[in-house]
């Protein structure tokens with residue numbers, strides 16, 4: 001059934017059009033944020049690769065659990081004040097650090 005005062009050729013009315021515009025606006029911002037996250041992670045990995053070479057050259061272990069504990073405590077506090085779930089922040093940091101340690105182990109093996 002078509003009702004000309006609420007629907008266009010696709011069956012979408014003015015409200016649907018506004019919803020689509022809002023969704024599109026939000027998704028544009030999400031895309032920008034995702035791009036920023038990728039760029040920030042790329043910069044972080046550039047730094048951690050350098051740390052990996054420094055450690056390998058000086059026979060230091062790939063992982064530093066004390067440093068990680070301090071980072072996690074700090075990130076959980078930052079997350080809380082930003083109203084982000086601290087458990088999620090911790091999981092994300094642990095995921096990133098695990099990848100870094102894997103890189104450091106590879107660097108150490110090839111040194």
Ligand SMILES: C=C(O[C@@H]1C=C(C(=O)O)C=C[C@H]1O)C(=O)O
Nearest residue numbers: 048051062063064067068097100
């Ligand atoms: C980068 C380092 O190496 C490892 C990776 C860390 C990280 O990604 O933040 C932290 C501690 C280490 O387990 C470091 O020691 O600083």
